Amino acid sequence: MRHYSRVIGTGGYLPTTICTNDDISQRVETSDSWIFERTGIKSRRIAGGDESAASMAEIAATQAMDAAEILADELDLIIVATGTPDRVYPSTACLLQQRLGAKNCVAFDIQAACSGSIFALSIADQYIKSGAAKKVLVVGSEVCSRLVDWTDRETCILFGDGAGAIVLEVAEQAGILSTHIHSDGGCEDLLYCPNPQAATAANKDELGFIKMRGNEVFKVAVNTLGRIVDETLAANEMDKSDIDWLVPHQANIRIIAATAKKLRMSMDQVVVTLENQGNTSSASILLAFNEAVRDGRIQRGQVVLLEAFGAGFTWGSALIRY
Numbered sequence: 001m002r003h004y005s006r007v008i009g010t011g012g013y014l015p016t017t018i019c020t021n022d023d024i025s026q027r028v029e030t031s032d033s034w035i036f037e038r039t040g041i042k043s044r045r046i047a048g049g050d051e052s053a054a055s056m057a058e059i060a061a062t063q064a065m066d067a068a069e070i071l072a073d074e075l076d077l078i079i080v081a082t083g084t085p086d087r088v089y090p091s092t093a094c095l096l097q098q099r100l101g102a103k104n105c106v107a108f109d110i111q112a113a114c115s116g117s118i119f120a121l122s123i124a125d126q127y128i129k130s131g132a133a134k135k136v137l138v139v140g141s142e143v144c145s146r147l148v149d150w151t152d153r154e155t156c157i158l159f160g161d162g163a164g165a166i167v168l169e170v171a172e173q174a175g176i177l178s179t180h181i182h183s184d185g186g187c188e189d190l191l192y193c194p195n196p197q198a199a200t201a202a203n204k205d206e207l208g209f210i211k212m213r214g215n216e217v218f219k220v221a222v223n224t225l226g227r228i229v230d231e232t233l234a235a236n237e238m239d240k241s242d243i244d245w246l247v248p249h250q251a252n253i254r255i256i257a258a259t260a261k262k263l264r265m266s267m268d269q270v271v272v273t274l275e276n277q278g279n280t281s282s283a284s285i286l287l288a289f290n291e292a293v294r295d296g297r298i299q300r301g302q303v304v305l306l307e308a309f310g311a312g313f314t315w316g317s318a319l320i321r322y
């Protein structure tokens with residue numbers, strides 16, 4: 001018998017503090033209209049001083065497990081995607097395992113920047129398909145606000161904090177129809193975040209803030225996401241019209257609109273959370289998926305395309321029959 005992964009629960013968490021474009025324009029030379037027109041963002045959430053990737057992950061994960069009606073000790077595997085781990089080690093997944101009291105599972109983090117949740121879903125799917133795990137918790141959790149240089153107007157306008165979660169279970173029917181993940185380490189300079197503690201003598205003076213050549217990243221993202229759509233449809237012998245929902249990584253409304261256009265989809269079929277969340281990196285797709293499941297837009301049996309692009313570069317997709 002073949003094994004597939006099925007989504008049995010979703011969850012999400014957003015910190016309560018709202019940072020509007022007007023708030024940012026008090027700090028750097030920008031405006032609400034510039035930010036909204038170029039990005040589609042109006043506000044983003046900022047984690048409180050006592051919040052972290054692990055604490056936000058716990059809330060999102062608990063919500064997803066409640067929806068899935070499973071207990072923590074039923075989990076076989078926890079994967080957390082984050083670029084803002086609480087500690088270098090233990091992994092945020094191990095910290096989450098302890099918080100949840102998930103005694104019977106293995107837990108590890110993956111780092112694929114904004115593509116993290118797609119990479120984590122892909123790994124989870126391989127574990128379930130191979131029979132190595134039956135119930136898997138995937139979480140994306142990020143405190144991007146702590147990696148942002150709040151004096152850099154080209155990056156501080158983009159990012160926000162939050163956590164999204166999904167529980168997968170082994171099933172006889174898909175579920176996840178396919179996942180596709182890719183990396184190209186050749187574009188490091190276009191988007192990176194230094195780690196001062198592990199710096200070499202040559203880059204020891206770099207601060208630990210996101211550095212980005214936004215315009216160039218934008219162009220690569222649009223082209224790459226166009227290609228991943230084609231790859232995903234071809235692998236499943238599906239047509240554009242077979243996709244009910246697009247749940248894209250929430251980086252920029254113009255990147256999202258380009259992918260929707262490629263799919264000949266109306267924006268009504270695209271889940272957009274960007275306006276009030278900004279780019280929450282590896283949390284964004286799971287937050288958007290959770291929102292559209294909970295408000296009833298995504299219905300059982302519908303086909304949902306998740307896609308992401310991030311530093312690395314990394315990019316990928318997951319096609320799900322929900």
Ligand SMILES: CC(C)(COP(=O)(O)OP(=O)(O)OC[C@H]1O[C@@H](n2cnc3c(N)ncnc32)[C@H](O)[C@@H]1OP(=O)(O)O)[C@@H](O)C(=O)NCCC(=O)NCCS
Nearest residue numbers: 029030034038114153154157214215217218251252309310
């Ligand atoms: C960052 C981004 C919004 C900038 O928009 P853009 O249309 O590409 O703008 P440019 O970088 O070409 O800059 C155009 C001008 O606006 C200025 N500008 C940049 N940020 C600004 C801001 N926040 N407010 C006002 N002006 C700004 C620039 O300095 C530049 O001025 P100049 O023409 O005098 O040199 C856009 O490139 C983007 O979203 N890129 C993708 C980033 C991304 O998604 N990264 C994460 C990937 S997961």
